[in-house]
Amino acid sequence: MRVFKFGGASIKDANGVRNVYDVLQKVGYDDVLIIVSAMGKTTNAIEVVIKDYFDQAKSLQASVQEVKKYHYEIIMDLFDTENHPVFKQVNHLFGELDHFLNHNKSPNYSFVYDQMVSYGELLSSTILSHYFTSQNIQNNWIDVRNFIKTDSNYRDASVNWEVTQKNISNGIQKKVLNITQGFIGSDENNFTTTLGREGSDYSAAIFAYCLNAESVTIWKDVPGVMNADPRYFENATLLNHISYREAIELAFYGATVIHPKTLQPLQRKEIPLLVKSFINPVLPGTTVSKGADLEPLLPCFIVKRDQLLLSLSSIDFSFIMEENISEIFKLLHEFKMKVSLIQNSAISFSVCIEDKYGNFDALKAILSKKFKVSYNENVSLYTIRHFDEKAKTEIEKNKSVLLKQISRETLQLVTKEMNS
Incomplete structure (x- = not known):
């Protein structure tokens, strides 16, 4: 079997749904299982509903109505008559x-989040399934919650692989087109759970692993994986091939290529991952598989903005030893700081961190009791990755370099714009 994953951007409107049908016409759909995300920005819209549910009861009906209106507009564009069974099914889900x-x-926010946000995927997969049926593509809609079983760690659930493997092996009809939801599963009490960041890609990998699939294809609005984000770098080049190891390295450094969680099950069974364009589906795209690290072998550029460079030194000029570092990392973990780079000398310790939850002031107050604290916001x-002198010069141009770290394959620079 082949596993296809279509993200929210590919089905953001009625034309997007029609395009997915066109993609299948071009690449075939025999022995295919499709994983879909919520349509467009539905997850964000449902997050507003959840926020209103807890904090803004007066706004709740309006935010729910936004989600309903968006989906009803899409199905009214796709289907000729309001008597079509899709309306009954969508009404039922909203009910x-x-x-x-x-x-x-x-009152558990994470529990409520998972029960509600999952409707994005249930709605999108239902609409897609009915549209394919209307276009004479026989398909089998399946509720992923009957297949992917997890623990009850809502919003970042861990998969029970043994039960999930059994469910998928015994329950998937392999000779028809199957359509199911990404991002969601269920716990042993059948409450809905979600799989955390990049959950839909991970869902595709779970099914591929359990089905011993031929490949997984992630369909995107780009030609494949580039050596740099075209939004920030000129002359970004398509990478034809990336090894599993290299893809995990790139993801670790912050590239939004593919989450390591998605790659790990595929790597175990050496199932290739293809990243292809839903705009030009016949183009080869990028293959992530066993083999050469990169083809072509080019420097790969990754940038993380709005970081914070924190430097600590001992007040009495004593060495910063393992005990101090252990204590610092315990605090970084406690205050939910994402650490991207570490550098230390005998009496100083620097980290580049991301203050995603706005906890830095509280962390700084505690660290200041024991260390001299300096920082750049x-x-x-x-x-x-795979840097050369030209790439290094290009990045350093018009920037003040605050910290530099070089290993055999990787150069990292913490910089501040000269004029900022």
């Missing part, structure tokens, strides 16, 4: 969502 909003007793962290 379930309304029922949850009216009857839920749990709004810095950028550049990472160049």
